[in-house]
Amino acid sequence: MAISNELFKGTLQTIILHLLSENERMYGYEITQKVKSVTQGELLLKEGALYPALHKLEAAGLLETSTEIVDNRLRKYYALSKDGKAEVLNKLQEARDFIQNLQLLLNLKPSY
Amino acid sequence: MAISNELFKGTLQTIILHLLSENERMYGYEITQKVKSVTQGELLLKEGALYPALHKLEAAGLLETSTEIVDNRLRKYYALSKDGKAEVLNKLQEARDFIQNLQLLLNLKPSY
DNA sequence: TTTACATACATAGCATTCTTATGTATATAA
DNA sequence: TTATATACATAAGAATGCTATGTATGTAAA
Numbered sequence: 001m002a003i004s005n006e007l008f009k010g011t012l013q014t015i016i017l018h019l020l021s022e023n024e025r026m027y028g029y030e031i032t033q034k035v036k037s038v039t040q041g042e043l044l045l046k047e048g049a050l051y052p053a054l055h056k057l058e059a060a061g062l063l064e065t066s067t068e069i070v071d072n073r074l075r076k077y078y079a080l081s082k083d084g085k086a087e088v089l090n091k092l093q094e095a096r097d098f099i100q101n102l103q104l105l106l107n108l109k110p111s112y
Numbered sequence: 113m114a115i116s117n118e119l120f121k122g123t124l125q126t127i128i129l130h131l132l133s134e135n136e137r138m139y140g141y142e143i144t145q146k147v148k149s150v151t152q153g154e155l156l157l158k159e160g161a162l163y164p165a166l167h168k169l170e171a172a173g174l175l176e177t178s179t180e181i182v183d184n185r186l187r188k189y190y191a192l193s194k195d196g197k198a199e200v201l202n203k204l205q206e207a208r209d210f211i212q213n214l215q216l217l218l219n220l221k222p223s224y
Numbered sequence: 225t226t227t228a229c230a231t232a233c234a235t236a237g238c239a240t241t242c243t244t245a246t247g248t249a250t251a252t253a254a
Numbered sequence: 255t256t257a258t259a260t261a262c263a264t265a266a267g268a269a270t271g272c273t274a275t276g277t278a279t280g281t282a283a284a
Binding site: 005006007008009010011014015018019022035038039042043092094095096097098099101102103104105106107108 | 118134
């Protein structure tokens with residue numbers, strides 16, 4: 001990822017799975033742009049991180065793919081498999097616990 | 113760290129610096145126990161992660177050490193240096209931004 | 225027209241982080 | 255005397271992400 005943000009390490013799979021739980025199907029480049037817009041440019045998801053992560057999730061059976069040609073360019077769409085839909089719930093609960101514990105450790109209150 | 117929690121990767125330095133900003137001085141083993149108690153056992157900070165991290169922060173000039181013998185056992189106390197006191201503020205702001213962005217990406221509301 | 229930028233995929237090499245395993249040493253409880 | 259707690263430390267390995275690079279098309283700017 002980027003911008004001196006070492007902190008996001010380990011959260012990428014969860015982010016991908018969650019975006020796909022909201023969007024039915026997405027392709028790689030679309031995911032990078034979505035992450036960029038949601039975080040207002042603060043998190044830049046690099047291709048060198050994204051594509052291997054997508055391949056790994058697919059190999060784990062959590063994602064399914066379908067390739068299309070759009071505007072004469074290749075697009076590889078990813079969607080949650082049945083296992084993926086189950087796993088995203090676990091990952092989100094882990095993320096909630098993680099944020100809770102991190103706020104406890106850092107004495108941070110949510111900013112809203 | 114531990115318990116299938118890949119998510120904490122990258123947060124260790126921030127956690128250490130913040131604990132030392134609240135406690136004047138702490139020794140390694142004490143930090144592991146503090147993290148364990150604050151998270152109610154959910155985050156187990158391993159020695160193999162902690163000690164190298166402390167050494168690195170010391171080498172970076174953010175921590176200062178003083179060694180004592182207590183109950184016939186060695187204790188190496190760590191405290192924030194002047195630079196460390198400044199850096200902890202940066203790290204905490206980064207952590208706030210990180211949590212904010214992660215909640216945005218995962219559509220999570222704080223649980224209280 | 226050619227240079228830069230956006231779209232769209234992919235991988236190899238490297239750096240960093242953390243885990244596991246191991247080692248040393250003392251004190252206490254079973 | 256065996257296990258557990260206290261207290262430090264490091265080496266080998268796994269996992270993650272970053273940088274750099276490569277291929278290819280389309281469009282906007284100089």
